Amino acid sequence: MEAERQAVVVGAGPAGLSCAWRLMQAGIDVEVLEAQATAGGNVQTMEVDGFRLEGGPHTFMPSADAIVEVAREAGLADKMTASLPAAKKRFIVRQGRMRVVFGGPLSFLASRLLSFRGKLRLLQEPFRTRQRGDPTDTAERFFVRRFGPEAARVLAGAFISGVYAGDISRLSAPAAFPLFWRFEQEHGSMIRGAMKHRRQRRAELAAAGRKPLPVKGLLSFSGGLGTLTATLAAKLGPRLHLDTPVRGLARQAGGWRVEHAGGSLDCRALVLAVPPGPAASLLEPLDAEAAGAVTAVPMAPVAVVHLGFERRCAEIPDGFGFLAPRGQGVRSLGVLFPSRLFADRTPPGGELLTAFIGGVHDAGALALDDGPLADIALADLRTLTGLGREPALVQVRRYPEAIPQLVCGHLERMELLRQRLHDLPGLLLAGNYLQGVGLKDAVASGVAAAREVAVYLQQRGGGEGERDHGDC
Structure with a gap:
């Protein structure tokens, strides 16, 4: 039996990775067990024939x-790169055409994304301050109340396709859109709330002596978003064990025993940083109700x-x-133009387009072979842009359980x-x-778990050689 560790993290x-990194930085003896041959989950960047391909998300916001x-x-501060200015322009498909998403008053008036009636209803949002929902609201009810039926269908519908690959009629408004929900509850309006939120954030940053990042738009890293996870994995070094699936957990005096493919580890604190399915399987023998709450989180499949x-x-x-x-x-949930976002995504003069297909309304798409999936994306691009060329490269990754669906009842289950x-x-x-489905939410949850582990270990008395972990 190996010596007891202070903490074990299941999942890389x-x-x-963020949790283990913070624990290591705090001087806590931590080991990470990952079932797959590579670390990073769906945040990995692959190099294929000179193209730089993201496994899942492509960017994050400076406010993350x-x-x-x-x-x-x-040590990645100088590796953070801002998207090209062209990335500010975004499109939503409406009536068989790509329509530019309005970015200001003039573009709003000129836009054909919404009808005149739809625009008029949307403009009323800041003045409908008496309308507030209740915690059982679906995203559909919430956005119809705030924006009107047309803008809810078009604007919120596009957002939900792109972020959740989900069903607007099933997602919980307070769970899936907590910030928007809070804006309405506290200020009576999303727009009023957003304006006050920006002012409050600037004040909080100033009070903390922090400056906002001197960039606008979206961020990634030199070499792709996978630079973050690859760097954290490298810094963990021998503490990270790949190809090491966890078989089971057992409580014991003073902590936990983790049974894995290569043996077992004893630890005082344990973090399960795996998707709902594997987490529920490990929790089931310990607490069926806890496992049931995790199992109840549906997952959307995406190719x-x-x-x-x-x-x-x-x-x-x-x-x-x-x-x-x-x-x-169109059948695609959306298509990104990565070579228009960052300059290092293709061989010189090349183009890279990345389509997302599937979601809760088209789960069967993942059963298709690579060729038919590529044909779906190309057909949509030809319909919308007139694209006439065949790609030199086709790469497909399937995620049967890609995006958690924070459906009604999620907050109560959590x-x-x-x-x-x-x-x-x-x-x-x-x-x-x-508490959220984005990369920022995943990293934030890992950081929060590391903080809780540090507090837990402190409360039970530090082991030999431990230092104060309060700043974890």
Whole structure:
């Protein structure tokens, strides 16, 4: 039996790596067990024939504090790169055409994305301050109340396709859109709330002596978003064990025993930073109610289809890409234009387009072979842009359980989960299914779990050689 560790983290995706990194930085003896042959989860960057392909997400926002802080700590401050100016332009599919998303008053008035009636209803949003929902609201009810039926269908529908690959009628408004929900509850309006939120954030940064990042737009890293996870994995060194699936957990005096493919590890604190399915399987023998709360989080399947072209495609407009609400004549959830976002994504003069296909309304798409999936993306691009060329590169990655769906009842289930974990001292969870589905949420959950582990270990008295972990 190996010596007891202070902490073990199960899972080396963004949440697990961030958690383990923070623990290591705090001087806590930590080991990470990852079932797959590579670390990073779906945040990995691959190099294929000179094309730089992202496994999942492509960017993060400068306001993603946890990502920015972890990146700086890991020595990646000078590796953060801002998207090209062209990325500011975004498109939504409406009536068989890509329409530019308005970015200001003049573009709003000129836009054909919404009808005159739809625009008029949207303009009323700041003045509908008496309308507030209740915690059972679906995203559909919330956005119809705030924006009106047309803007909810088009704008919110596109956003939900792109972020959740989900169903607007099933997602919980307070769980899936907590910031928007809070804006309405506290200020009576999303727009009023957003304006006050920006002012408050600037004041908080100033009070903390921090300056906002001197960039606008979206961020990645030199070498791709996978630079973050690859760097954290490298810094963990021998503490990270790949190809090491965990078989089971057992409580014991003073901590936990983790049974894995190569043996077992004893630890005082344990973090499960794996998706809902594996987390529920490990929790089931310990607490069926906790496992049930995790199992109840549905997952949307998504296929990521990369199309690489040797030469720039003149038919593709400069911009971030397009999102497609349901019922607009295309099957893709959306297509990004990575070579228009960052300059290092293709061989010189090339083009890279990345389509997302599937979601809760088209789960069967993942059963298709690579060729038919590429054909779907190409057909949509030809319909919308007139693209006439065949790609030199096609790469497909399938994620049967890609994006957590924070459906109605999610907040109540997570509260039940927290209550049940009180009876499992030293066991914590991390992951983007808890309070949000983005990369920023995954990293933030890992950072939060590391902080809780540090507090837990301190409360039970530091072991030999431990230092104060309060700043973890």
